Amino acid sequence: MTETGRPGETVPMRRGLPLMVLVALAAVYAAVAIGLCLVPVGEGIANRAGGVLGNDFLVFFSAADLVRSGAAAADIFDAARLQAHQDALSGLGVHLPWAYPPHLLLLVRWMAALPYAAALGLWLAATTLPFAVLARRATGAAWVLILLAPPVVQNAADGQNGALTATLILAGVTALAAGRSLLAGVAFGLLVYKPQVAVLAPIALVAARDRRALVGFALGAAALPALSLAVDGWAPWRAFLAHLPDHFALVVDGRLPRERFPTVFAAVLGASGSAPAARVAQAVATIVAWAGVYWAWRRTDDPWLRLAALCVAMPLATPFLLEYDLVIWAVPGLMLARSVWWGEASAADAGAMVLFLFTPPVIWMAGLAGWTLGAVPVVVLAAWTVRRIGSASAVGRAV
Numbered sequence: 001m002t003e004t005g006r007p008g009e010t011v012p013m014r015r016g017l018p019l020m021v022l023v024a025l026a027a028v029y030a031a032v033a034i035g036l037c038l039v040p041v042g043e044g045i046a047n048r049a050g051g052v053l054g055n056d057f058l059v060f061f062s063a064a065d066l067v068r069s070g071a072a073a074a075d076i077f078d079a080a081r082l083q084a085h086q087d088a089l090s091g092l093g094v095h096l097p098w099a100y101p102p103h104l105l106l107l108v109r110w111m112a113a114l115p116y117a118a119a120l121g122l123w124l125a126a127t128t129l130p131f132a133v134l135a136r137r138a139t140g141a142a143w144v145l146i147l148l149a150p151p152v153v154q155n156a157a158d159g160q161n162g163a164l165t166a167t168l169i170l171a172g173v174t175a176l177a178a179g180r181s182l183l184a185g186v187a188f189g190l191l192v193y194k195p196q197v198a199v200l201a202p203i204a205l206v207a208a209r210d211r212r213a214l215v216g217f218a219l220g221a222a223a224l225p226a227l228s229l230a231v232d233g234w235a236p237w238r239a240f241l242a243h244l245p246d247h248f249a250l251v252v253d254g255r256l257p258r259e260r261f262p263t264v265f266a267a268v269l270g271a272s273g274s275a276p277a278a279r280v281a282q283a284v285a286t287i288v289a290w291a292g293v294y295w296a297w298r299r300t301d302d303p304w305l306r307l308a309a310l311c312v313a314m315p316l317a318t319p320f321l322l323e324y325d326l327v328i329w330a331v332p333g334l335m336l337a338r339s340v341w342w343g344e345a346s347a348a349d350a351g352a353m354v355l356f357l358f359t360p361p362v363i364w365m366a367g368l369a370g371w372t373l374g375a376v377p378v379v380v381l382a383a384w385t386v387r388r389i390g391s392a393s394a395v396g397r398a399v
Contacts (some may be wrong), residue, residue, distance in 0.1 A: 004012060009316070015340065015341060015343055016341065019337060019340060022337075022354070022357070022358075023055060023145065023148070025358075026148045026149065026150050026153070026357070027148055029149075029150055029153060029361055030148050030153045033153055033154065033156075033157040033361070034153065034156065034157060035048060036048045036049040036157070037049055037051070037053075037054065037055055037157040037158070037159075038046065038053065038054060038063070038156065038157065038159075040053050040117060044090065044091065044092075045058075045089070045092075045116050046092055051092065051094055052092055052094045053116065053117060053120060053159075054124075054158075054159030055122040055157065055158050055159050055160075056096060056158045056159050056160050056324070057119075057120050057158075057159025057160070058080075058086055058089070058090060058094060058096055058159075059086075059096035059097070059098055059121065060108040060111060060123070060159075061089070061108075061111050061112070061116055061119055061120070062082060062085050062086045062089055062096075062163075062188075063076040063082065063098050063105060063108065064105070064108050064109050064110070064111040064112040065085065065089065065112040066081070066082060066085045067105070067109065067112070068109075068112035071229075072232075072235060072236075073102060073105060073232035073233075073235065073236040074232075074235040074238070075241040076098040076105065077098055077236070077239035077242075077243045078239075079097055079246075082097070082098060082216075083095040089116070090202075093276075096153075096257055097246075097247065097250060099191065099250070099320075100245045101192070101193060101195065101225070101228075102225075102228045102232060102236035102237055102239075102240050102241055103192070103193055103224035103225050103227065103228035104118035105228070105232070105236070106224060106227060106228055106231065107164075107193065107224075107265070108123075108271055111389045113122065114278050120159055123159070124156050124159070124391065125164075127161065127163040127164040127167065128147070128152065128155075128156065128163040128168045130296050130386075131152070131163045131166050131167040131170065131327065132146045132147060132152075132212070134167060134170045134171060134174060135170065135330065135331055135334065137174070138170060138174060138304075138331055139331060139334040139335050139338065139383075140338065141334045141337075141338070143338075145331065145334065146334065149330035149333065149357060150330075150357055150358050150360060150361045151326050151327045151328075151329045151330040151333070151356075151357065151360045151361075152327055152330055153160065153361070154323060154324055154326075154327075154360040154361045154364055155327045155360075157325040157364075158364075160322075160324040160325075161194070161324075162324040162325045162327035162328075163325065163327050164259075165191065165194050165197060165325060165327065165328065166327035166328035166330070166331075168187045168190050168191050169187075169188075169190065169191070169197075169307070169310060170307070170328065170331060171183075171187040172184045172185070172187040172188040172201065173303050173307045173310075174207070174307060176210065176213060176303070177303035178182040181210050181212035181213040181216065182212050182213065182215065182216040183213060183216065184210075184213050184216060185205065185210075185212065185213035185215060185216020185217040185218075185219070185220060186216040186217070186219055186223075186374060187216075187220065188201035188202075188204075188205070188213070188216070188217050188220065188225070189201070189216060189217040189218065189220020189221035189223070190220045190221075190224065191217060191220075192220075192221045192224055192225065193224060194325070196317065196318035196320055196321065197314055197318075197321075197325070198221065198258075199290075199317070200289075200290070200293050200310055200313055200314065200317060201217055202214065203290050203293050203294075203297075204292050204293050204294070204297045204306065204309075204310065205217060205297075207293070207294040207295075207296075207297035207298045208296070208297050208298075208301075209210075242270045247320075248319075248320075250391075251265070251266065251269075251320060252269065252275050253317065257367050258270055258372070259363075259366065259367035259370070259371065259372035260322050260323050260363055260364060260367045261319070261320070261321060261322060261362055262315045262321065262322075262323060262326070262359070262373065262375055262377065262378050263282070263285075263315050263316070263318060263319050263320070263321055263375060264278075264281050264282050264284075264285035264316060264372070264375050265278045265279070265281065265282035265285075265319030265320075265379075266278075266319065266372075266374070266375075267281075267372070267374035267375045267376075267390055268281040268282070270372055270374065271329075271374070278319075279319075282318075282319045285316045285317070285375075286316070286317050286318070288316065289312075289313040289316035289317035290313075290317060292309060292312075292313055292316075292382070292386070293309055293310065293313045295389075296308075296309030296385070296389050297309065299389050299390070299392065300348070300389050300392040302392060304331075304332065304335055305311040305385070305388060305389050306386070307328075307331060307332060307394055308385045309385055309389065310328070311326075311328055311329050311331075311332055311356070311381075311385075312378060312381045312382040312385050313382075314326070314328075315378045316375070316378060316379075316382065317319075323359075323360040323361075323363040323364050324360070326359065326360045329356045329357070329359070329360065330356070330357065332352075332356050333353055333356030333357035334357075336349050336350070336352055336353035336356065337353050337357070340353060341348075348384060348387075349384075351380075351384075352381060352384045355377050355380060355381050356381065359373070359377040359378075359381075363377075
């Protein structure tokens with residue numbers, strides 16, 4: 001049997017079997033997570049885990065339904081009013097805050113026109129399928145492997161927006177690699193609904209010295225806030241800015257599950273109990289992450305190494321990021337899996353593959369048990385990424 005391979009050649013069992021075991025584990029996890037979180041119990045919207053169907057999806061649906069019922073858009077930032085509406089919808093005592101900019105409401109407002117379960121299904125399909133299409137083009141992986149990828153499953157179980165974030169990041173990277181700079185910039189700009197992620201894009205594009213992409217970013221970044229202002233006015237923005245300290249306090253006070261935050265801030269706060277120390281550590285991590293993205297995008301024009309740099313910078317650059325935000329990690333994970341399959345990967349690459357693919361669900365499961373991984377997997381993957389990019393050929397400096 002060959003030691004390296006290509007399509008049409010035989011893959012030795014010692015390489016294929018471990019990957020097949022990982023696929024089996026991913027399938028088991030998908031069955032358990034979907035069965036617990038996305039299968040309703042009884043006639044309401046409870047799931048088998050004792051929470052709400054789709055978990056965090058409740059915050060999107062309840063905000064949309066609150067506005068449909070006649071409330072002002074700014075009222076989604078009124079915690080007491082939103083919680084009362086969530087109680088009316090679920091009757092389960094599950095309370096989730098709206099901790100997003102006002103323009104995300106534009107993307108979820110339609111949900112109130114549908115029953116809860118139907119809106120959840122359409123939300124997951126509309127955000128996950130575009131990502132799957134782009135990921136298949138990028139990695140060549142089978143549809144089933146993409147949809148079973150643990151970061152994708154984790155986001156679905158959470159009913160969250162990580163697949164939308166991943167779609168925009170991957171669209172930006174692939175469009176830029178194809179020479180469609182303006183489109184790439186627009187895709188990156190639309191990430192402003194997740195500002196702690198969007199901030200990485202202009203740093204990358206400045207490093208790439210792509211002026212058209214920067215123009216596209218400005219257009220995309222302005223579009224959603226401008227539309228929000230046109231539809232709902234200034235009141236939601238005033239409420240959003242007024243409640244920013246409250247959102248940060250949710251993490252500091254432990255009212256949000258810090259063990260699900262793979263960030264330096266959460267790790268230092270959990271270890272030391274000192275919010276000032278955590279802020280200092282996070283400030284250092286943010287500067288390092290921003291500098292790392294700039295260095296990576298100047299060092300190499302390989303789109304997948306650039307993507308890896310964005311992937312590891314995301315949880316390092318912000319105190320506020322959860323495991324479901326890491327759907328985009330499925331792409332480098334699947335690309336490394338292909339390299340492992342064909343015998344083109346080192347042991348370090350194989351380890352990085354496992355971390356990219358399985359860190360999000362492990363964070364979630366550990367959190368359920370009251371444990372935390374902290375930022376350890378992120379730091380390990382950052383070191384691997386720096387090593388890979390450092391060994392790549394530097395790009396030219398043409399503007």
